[in-house]
Amino acid sequence: DIQMTQSPSSLSASVGDRVTITCQASQDISKSLNWYQQKPGKAPKLLISDASNLRTGVPSRFSGSGSGTDFTFTISSLQPEDIATYYCQQYHSLPLFGGGTKVEVK
Amino acid sequence: QVQLVESGGGVVQPGRSLRLSCAASGFTFSNFAMYWVRQAPGKGLEWVAVISFDGSNKYYADSVKGRFTISRDNSKNTLYLQMNSLRAEDTAVFYCARDINVAQFYYFGMDVWGQGTTVTVSS
Numbered sequence: 001d002i003q004m005t006q007s008p009s010s011l012s013a014s015v016g017d018r019v020t021i022t023c024q025a026s027q028d029i030s031k032s033l034n035w036y037q038q039k040p041g042k043a044p045k046l047l048i049s050d051a052s053n054l055r056t057g058v059p060s061r062f063s064g065s066g067s068g069t070d071f072t073f074t075i076s077s078l079q080p081e082d083i084a085t086y087y088c089q090q091y092h093s094l095p096l097f098g099g100g101t102k103v104e105v106k
Numbered sequence: 107q108v109q110l111v112e113s114g115g116g117v118v119q120p121g122r123s124l125r126l127s128c129a130a131s132g133f134t135f136s137n138f139a140m141y142w143v144r145q146a147p148g149k150g151l152e153w154v155a156v157i158s159f160d161g162s163n164k165y166y167a168d169s170v171k172g173r174f175t176i177s178r179d180n181s182k183n184t185l186y187l188q189m190n191s192l193r194a195e196d197t198a199v200f201y202c203a204r205d206i207n208v209a210q211f212y213y214f215g216m217d218v219w220g221q222g223t224t225v226t227v228s229s
Contacts, residue, residue, distance in 0.1 A: 034206075034215040036151075043201055043219035044143075044151060055217070087151055091215050094165055095141070095153040 002026055006088055006098030014106045019075040021101045023066075023088035031067045032092040038100075039084045047086075048073065080105060108132040108218050110202050115223030118192055128185040128202030128220055136160070136180035139205035141216055142187045144198035144225075154200070155187065159209050170196075192227045199224050 003026035013019050023033065031051040036044040046055055048064040051071055061076045075082055083105055088098040114126040128140070142154040155166045155176040164176050175188040185202050200223050203216035 036216075038151070043221055044216070045219070046206070046215065046217045049206060049215060049217075085150075089151075089153075089215055091213055094167075095143075095156065095213060095215065097151040097153065100150040 002029065002090055002093055002096060004088060004090055004096050004098040006101055008101060009099060010102040010104065012104045012106050013078050015078055015080060017078045019078050019082075019103060021073040021086055021088075021103075023071045023073070023098050025069045025071075025090055025092075028068050029090050029092035032090055033064075033066070033071050034089045034091065035062075035064050035073045036087045036089065037082075037084045038087065044087065075103075078103070078105070108204075110204065110218060110220035112200065112202050112220045112223035115200065115225045117226045117228060119229050120193055120227055122192055123188070123190045124192060124225060126187040126189065126200055126202075126223060126225070128187075130183045130185065130204070133204070133218075135178075135183040137208045139210065139213055140176075140178060140185045141203045141205065141213075142174075142176060142185075143201045143203055143216065143219075144196075145201070145222075146195070146198045149198075152198075156205075156213050157185070158211055159205075163211060165213075189225070192225075194227050197225060197227050 005024045033051045035048040038044040052064045157176045173191045177186045204218040206214040206217045
């Protein structure tokens with residue numbers, strides 16, 4: 001079975017900072033990875049599909065990269081409204097989410 | 107607009123059953139695979155089950171296999187999750203979600219989500 005390791009589990013950054021989250025798969029999943037944002041009390045929102053494809057309407061400060069086993073999600077300039085938990089999810093096999101990264105503002 | 111609305115959650119005793127529903131609108135329901143995803147209190151997202159667009163293929167997480175059944179009625183634009191032999195660890199918010207792509211026997215992830223319905227398993 002594929003395992004997904006997401007890190008860090010939480011981070012604190014200042015408005016305007018560059019934020020990076022990583023997701024590692026236990027085996028090659030090509031580019032079969034999505035990134036979601038979940039704000040407290042709300043349903044998740046798909047931000048990036050196929051590792052790097054920014055979904056329509058999602059601000060360009062969000063980006064994703066990687067293939068194979070190592071993936072990166074970046075917020076180029078953290079905004080107050082970006083406070084949320086972010087999840088990676090692989091679809092190379094049946095869906096599996098990473099453990100999540102809670103992003104807070106300093 | 108594209109919308110998913112879950113219902114059927116509530117408080118249930120361990121060992122009992124519950125059926126969740128998810129009403130879809132604003133898109134051609136029969137063209138998309140559909141998911142159930144849950145989130146235990148204070149925990150991360152856990153995929154529960156997926157059903158193909160035509161209902162012919164169904165897959166389950168190991169944690170619910172043999173206890174939960176996913177189904178759909180394309181004539182009613184509705185997705186279901188029958189949950190039997192419920193356990194305390196099934197306590198969660200349950201979300202239904204739509205697959206990203208149309209009419210595939212491959213599961214790409216979730217691009218539309220409902221607001222969730224809460225299931226609490228407690229005596």
